[in-house]
Amino acid sequence: MKVLIVGSGGREHAIAWKVAQSEKVDKIYCAPGNAGIEEYAECVNIGAMEFDKLVAFAKEKEIDLTVIGMDDPLVGGVVDAFEEAGLRVFGPRKNAAILEGSKAFSKDLMKKYGIPTAAYENFDDPEAALEYLETAKFPIVLKADGLALGKGVLICNTLEEAKDGVKTIMLDKQFGASGNRMVIEEFMTGREVSVLSFVDGKTIRTMTSAQDHKRAGDGDTGLNTGGMGTFSPSPFYTKEVDEFCEKYIYQATVDAMAAEGRTFKGIIFFGLMLTEDGPKVLEYNARFGDPETQVVLPRMKTDLVEVFEACIDGTLDQIDLEFEDNAAVCVVLASEGYPVRYEKGFVISGLDQFKGKEGYYVFHAGTKKTDKGIVTNGGRVLGVTATGADLKAARANAYEAIHWVDFEGKYYRHDIGKAIDEA
Numbered sequence: 001m002k003v004l005i006v007g008s009g010g011r012e013h014a015i016a017w018k019v020a021q022s023e024k025v026d027k028i029y030c031a032p033g034n035a036g037i038e039e040y041a042e043c044v045n046i047g048a049m050e051f052d053k054l055v056a057f058a059k060e061k062e063i064d065l066t067v068i069g070m071d072d073p074l075v076g077g078v079v080d081a082f083e084e085a086g087l088r089v090f091g092p093r094k095n096a097a098i099l100e101g102s103k104a105f106s107k108d109l110m111k112k113y114g115i116p117t118a119a120y121e122n123f124d125d126p127e128a129a130l131e132y133l134e135t136a137k138f139p140i141v142l143k144a145d146g147l148a149l150g151k152g153v154l155i156c157n158t159l160e161e162a163k164d165g166v167k168t169i170m171l172d173k174q175f176g177a178s179g180n181r182m183v184i185e186e187f188m189t190g191r192e193v194s195v196l197s198f199v200d201g202k203t204i205r206t207m208t209s210a211q212d213h214k215r216a217g218d219g220d221t222g223l224n225t226g227g228m229g230t231f232s233p234s235p236f237y238t239k240e241v242d243e244f245c246e247k248y249i250y251q252a253t254v255d256a257m258a259a260e261g262r263t264f265k266g267i268i269f270f271g272l273m274l275t276e277d278g279p280k281v282l283e284y285n286a287r288f289g290d291p292e293t294q295v296v297l298p299r300m301k302t303d304l305v306e307v308f309e310a311c312i313d314g315t316l317d318q319i320d321l322e323f324e325d326n327a328a329v330c331v332v333l334a335s336e337g338y339p340v341r342y343e344k345g346f347v348i349s350g351l352d353q354f355k356g357k358e359g360y361y362v363f364h365a366g367t368k369k370t371d372k373g374i375v376t377n378g379g380r381v382l383g384v385t386a387t388g389a390d391l392k393a394a395r396a397n398a399y400e401a402i403h404w405v406d407f408e409g410k411y412y413r414h415d416i417g418k419a420i421d422e423a
Contacts, residue, residue, distance in 0.1 A: 003305070004058055005030045005041065006048050006078070007069030008363035010332075010383040011290035015069055015304070016040040017361070018297045022305040030060065035374045036364025042326045047071045048152035051081040058087050058152055059385055065090065067308060071147055074266075074286055075101035090308040092266040092286050096257060099264065103183045104145050111257040116280040118273075120185035126170040129182060133162045139187040144169050146178030151339065155187065188411035190275040191236040191419075194292050197250060197270065198307055200316035201263040204254050205307075206246075208299055209237035210292040211419065216339060218415045225339045225382060229416030230390055231329045232295040236419075245272065246280055253284070265311050291409065293382045294363045295328035330385040330400040331416045332365070336409035338379035346408040347375045355376045360401050361385040376407050391420040 001024050005016055013036045019025055020040040031054060033043030046053045048070050058066055066082055068074055068091035077094035087233075098105050099365070104122040118141070122131040134139070141248060144152030154174040156162035168177040195211040197206040203397060210232040216222035249270065257264040269285035269292070288296075297304070301322040310316045335342035344366075354362045366378015384402045388394030395417040402412060 001025055001064035002027045002029070002061060002304075004054075004061070004066040005033075005037075005069060005079045006054060006065045006066065006073060008032050008037075008048070009035050009069070009290055010363040011288050011293040011378065012069040013037050013363040013365075014293045014297045015067060017286065018300070018304045019067070021263060022303050024303070024305050029063070031057065034377070035367040035369040036362070037057070038369065049076060051076070051078050054078065055081055055085045055087065058082065058084065060086060064088060065305070065308060067386065068172045069287060071097075071100055071285065071287055073080065085110045088312060090266060090312060092264050096262045096264040096266075097286040098262070099182075099257065099268070099284045101147060102145055103143050103338070104181050104282070106184055106284050106290070107185070109256055109260070111283060113259075115252050115256065116278060118185040118188050118280060118282075120183055123170075123182050123184065124180070126166050128168065129166050129184060130163060132184060133159060133166070136162070136184070137186070138162070140282045141185050141187050142166065142169060143183040143185065144175040145176040145181035146175070146182060148175040148178045149226055151226070152178055153224060154287070165406075188273045188275050188280060188282070190273045191234070192193045193234045193241075193272045193274060194230075194289055195237070195245070195270045195272060196289060196292060196296055197268050198311050198316060198319075199254055199264050199266060199268050200314045201258065201265050202254065202314070203316040204250050205247060205316055205319060205321045206250060207296050207321065208232050209234040210289070210295055211236075212289065212292060213413060213416055218413050223339055226416070227289075227291045228334065229329070229414045230295050231327065231395065231417040231420065232292070232299060235391065241274060241279055245270070249279065249281060256351065284299075289331045290365075291332060291383050294330040294361070298328050298361060298387055299324045299326060322393045325418070326385075326387050326389060327391040328385055328387045328390065329394040329395040329417045330363075330383045331398050331402050331412055332380050333382040333384060333402060333407075334380050334411045335366075335378070336411045337374055338411065342379055343409065344375070344377050347372050348376060348405060348407045350372050350405040354401070359387040359397065360404065362401075376409075381407065381410075391417060395420060
């Protein structure tokens, strides 16, 4: 079969790499792709938001299955466009992708159906938000309602910081139209855990757990980013936590969406906080996480294409989802200055070092092929992933492998997975 993957980051590289292993697949295309994805797919110069062009391409090439990697096109309704054209596509429709597209919607959904989450209020009016903050408990969390590349969340320790945060989100519109509405919620403490899942509208199958590192600097300092690294599985995601989430969060979310007439087919990413009062939902995403995908898929034994098809066909209950009994760590190599200002166009050396080394992977996030060779083309440039018998071994392997590649301004955190030592 022929598969089209939509997206251009490390997540899509990991998806392409995994799809290429399926015996069902003869040919892969990626729109728009990147320099690393070219190893597995023919990259085509169509943007992820160019729905008409994507549909026309899929028809022209007789694509059997399209996989949407990114959040923007899902929230924008790309799946609806493909389905209306009679094409098979993996991902939630627009009315279901709102689970990620609007934090206010997802918080209201959780409140209505009794799914554990932080206490909150939604605001359309900045003056009302400022008035609410006068009597609030600190620290407190401000969230832009819409998509903001993982950066639209501000943790405010004082009233002054919170007032500045309202200005940043709602008045200065630092996150664009995403800040037209804002969620103010209680600050939760505990361990963060990410759990990705496949959903076919009624059945849910969770993948192995992972933990992301959002802040730019060591020790969780600096600005929020799209993710500086991750590890899988989380030692804090115990059997007891899993049983609680299965009972009160996972299936409850799928059922709630169905009850709202928003049947969800695709990936639900559960961002969880393990609080003293039990696990609570921090956020939902409606697609594979980035960089969580880069540690989850290398551990997955099941044919990914079979799972995609089962989600579309409503037969996920027949799939036995299996993962290796090992661990994986991904360290993101970023451009110096990310997530604010950074330069592009630096030649990357050493990529060939990963060829033929089992258990070591380099997933391209922001790269481009030029006459000079493969160069940097984004804030997050590469995700270096390594597996190991356990988390400590995987971490040691990943930090060994980051030295195989180099480019000017290479920046990374030194403490990805350090929480493993405290488990």
